[in-house]
Amino acid sequence: MLTRIKGAKIVDPGNVDGDYKDIIIRDGLIDALVEPDKELDATDTDEIKEIDATGMIAVPxxxxxxxxxxxxxxxxxxxxxxxxxxxxxxxxxxxxxxxxxxxxxxxxxxxxxxxxxxxxxxxxxxxxxxxxxxxxxxxxxxxxxxxxxxxxxxxxxxxxxxxxxxxxxxxxxxxxxxxxxxxxxxxxxxxxxxxxxxxxxxxxxxxxxxxxxxxxxxxxxxxxxxxxxxxxxxxxxxxxxxxxxxxxxxxxxxxxxxxxxxxxxxxxxxxxxxxxxxxxxxxxxxxxxxxxxxxxxxxxxxxxxxxxxxxxxxxxxxxxxxxxxxxxxxxxxxxxxxxxxxxxxxxxxxxxxxxxxxxxxxxxxxxGIDNDLKPGNPADITLIDPEAYHTIDPDTFFSKGVNTPFVGFNVKGEAWMTLVQGRVVFEKEL
Amino acid sequence: MRFEHKDLLDISSLSPQDITMILDTAEGMKEINKRPVKKVPTLRGKTIVLFFQEPSTRTKLSFDIAAKRLSADVISISTGSSSIVKGETLIDTVKNLESMSPDIIVMRHSSSGAAQLIARKLAPSVVNAGDGLHAHPTQSLLDMMTVREKKGKIEGLKIAIIGDIAHSRVARSNINGFTKMGATVNVTAPGTMIPKGIETLGCHVAPDIESCVEDADVVMMLRIQKERQENILFPSEREYASLFGLTRERLARARMDAIVMHPGPMNRGVEIANIVADGERSVILEQVTNGVALRMAVFYLVAGGKKYADKD
The missing domain is CATH 3.20.20.140 (Metal-dependent hydrolases)
Known part of the structure; x- marks a missing residue:
């Protein structure tokens, strides 16, 4: 199975710094980073799941x-x-x-x-x-x-x-x-x-x-x-x-x-x-x-x-x-x-x-882990919404713990989607 | 002007006007304690709970007498008899007390901030009778009352406080209160008993007891707690007495009319020499006398302050 993360800006320290590339994921691994307009030479049997991550930043x-x-x-x-x-x-x-x-x-x-x-x-x-x-x-x-x-x-x-x-x-x-x-x-x-x-x-x-x-x-x-x-x-x-x-x-x-x-x-x-x-x-x-x-x-x-x-x-x-x-x-x-x-x-x-x-x-x-966004590595990727203004509210936490001194802090930027081994394990509700 | 506070938690939340009002009210109360029938109906029908989570004899007795002289019903519970020993949390315990509709809860507790914690959660007035190392507002107010009575004023006086400043809620409240009322406060103690940044409360740290009491109008000695020795705060009582004990010779450096105070209980021969404790300048027992009147004033004012607060 193929997944294509489209439109994100990539920040992979030491490798890519702010280029717009699409990330192709095959069977849980990063397959390639390609130019946004590049057609995939996928075979007909491959189902391609597309994730529109326009405006997001993709990081390891x-x-x-x-x-x-x-x-x-x-x-x-x-x-x-x-x-x-x-x-x-x-x-x-x-x-x-x-x-x-x-x-x-x-x-x-x-x-x-x-x-x-x-x-x-x-x-x-x-x-x-x-x-x-x-x-x-x-x-x-x-x-x-x-x-x-x-x-x-x-x-x-x-x-x-x-x-x-x-x-x-x-x-x-x-x-x-x-x-x-x-x-x-x-x-x-x-x-x-x-x-x-x-x-x-x-x-x-x-x-x-x-x-x-x-x-x-x-x-x-x-x-x-x-x-x-x-x-x-x-x-x-x-x-x-x-x-x-x-x-x-x-x-x-x-x-x-x-x-x-x-x-x-x-x-x-x-x-x-x-x-x-x-x-x-x-x-x-x-x-x-x-x-x-x-x-x-x-x-x-x-x-x-x-x-x-x-x-x-x-x-x-x-x-x-x-x-x-x-x-x-x-x-x-x-x-x-x-x-x-x-x-x-x-x-x-x-x-x-x-x-x-x-x-x-x-x-x-x-x-001792290599988590560069490069072909062959597991597709562990975080997509950050850099413009997400929000107020910290423990009532929204997934953790059982609500013990935070940051209640009511107005902050900007948060995870929009999290992928582990190519699978979407978190997706922000809109 | 009226007293706008629901609670009395510490000195720092009081204005100089609040303090003056409390002291003025306490002076008025003092007369009641001299009557043959020492009781007025002011707080009849009010219930006051004395909730002491730390051992206390004189403070508890003082609050108890003060409440009874104002005709309040007083219930006293202490650590041994409360559910805290059964593992109940402090908030649960006081919430249970609250369900029985007391008007004022007087609490002493070994944790700093405990009075604030319960005051945030409770409708009845909370009077802090000492929380950890943080505050002991009624002690400070009765000290100010005693000084004002003896000196006619507080502003412009020089106050010397000697003893374990680091572990004393009386010291914190008094540094706060006396500086707020315009006095100068000098403190001294062994280096182990001077907490970091104490000057930010407005006092000066003197290098030794001699310079601390120099020209002082008031010399206040703090109790040295013997059990603190396990914290390695000083080598021996003997050495403490020789370096920081208030002797007649040291007192002679203060002003001719200086008064000597001590919040009690005293360690005679350690922080204060016998002859000084019993000397003509000692007002230590008058502090205790004033304590009752001062606490009557506090009950009277917070009971009224709460009533006013309810209207808002």
């Missing part, structure tokens, strides 16, 4: 390296299915769920459970991240090799950092031998202890215990030092502050194999969003100051921060409509990330091509 499918799907264990917050629906609605063709489920994804059975569920759903690709240590306890290594065979693509301590440097060192050495990247949730728990927002003026005024930048940056520095020691590939998750950006910039300059991500809330909001004890502005690491926000944007611009991930963390109102210090950390992000990130393009901080690098190409490289 977006990849989110950092999500929480809550299944198994906390299905009341999100399931693999609702998370996947939110993902494709947000333009993501691949997502990587973190291991802090219940049970923890620290063994091949849980990995297989997630992978099988994802396959049966047939929405986006779901590539699980395994736990660094068994039960996220920080003591003994999980069976990375076994999990990798079932489809695990990286290891992480997200949600519960490995405090012991020797354990982290061994994890890096072992993972490196298997070709797996290590995703570090860099947080010194002894410094972050009891804190529930950024340590600073707003926290002082509100009387909320703070989490200093140093709780993050000291661990970022540790991970870079350990990456240099072991030669492993380390990816720093959700960078929120200036000192971490500086440390990563320095590490890259030394030739350490370190990559890093930030999330839209860190370049969009500051800790002032907490001002009315808004638990929807509570996440870990916390929203920082304007100075940090600018440093995050600078890090994206100069390439220190390689990717934009969401840290999509759905919670139910049970965890959010409570006292601030008792509320759960985390916000949803899959259905707001693209629009918020496109703001960087509208503000001319990044070109669209560079944004797509950070939301698709660079995460693909970390995962």
């Amino acid at each position: 499918g977006l990849i989110d390296l950092h999500v929480h799907l809550r299944e198994p264990g906390h299905e009341y917050k999100e399931t693999i299915e609702t998370g996947a629906r939110a993902a494709v609605r947000g333009g993501f063709t691949t997502i990587c769920p973190m291991p802090n489920t219940s049970p923890v994804n620290d063994n091949s059975q849980v990995t297989a459970y997630i992978v099988n569920k994802a396959r049966d759903l047939g929405l986006c690709r779901i590539l699980p991240v395994g736990a660094i240590t068994r039960g996220l306890e920080g003591d003994t290594l999980a069976e990375y090799g076994d999990m990798k065979q079932k489809g695990m693509v990286a290891i992480s301590d997200d949600g519960r950092p490995v405090a012991d440097a020797r354990v982290m060192r061994r994890a890096m050495e072992y993972a490196n031998g298997l070709g797996l990247p290590v995703i570090s949730h860099s947080e010194d728990l002894s410094l972050a202890r009891e804190g529930s927002m950024n340590e600073g003026i707003t926290a002082t005024r509100l009387g909320i215990k703070g989490i200093p930048n140093a709780a993050e940056s000291t661990m970022v520095m540790r991970e870079i030092a350990l990456a240099e020691l072991t030669g492993a590939r380390v990816h720093i998750a959700h960078v929120s502050c200036e000192e971490s950006v500086d440390a990563i910039r320095h590490g890259k300059a030394r030739g350490v194999k370190v990559t890093a991500e930030t999330a839209p809330h860190y370049f969009t909001l500051t800790d002032e969003a907490v001002a009315q004890y808004d638990t929807h502005a509570k996440m870990n690491p916390p929203l920082r100051t304007e100075k940090d926000r600018q440093a995050i944007i600078e890090g994206l611009v100069d390439g220190t921060l390689d990717i934009i991930a969401t840290d999509h963390a759905p919670h139910s109102p049970l965890e959010k409509e409570v006292e601030f210090d008792r509320a759960a950390f985390g916000i949803v992000g899959l259905e707001t990330s693209l629009a918020l990130s496109l703001e960087l393009v509208q503000e001319e901080k990044l070109s669209l091509s560079r944004l797509i690098e950070k939301m698709s190409k660079n995460p693909a490289a970390i995962l």
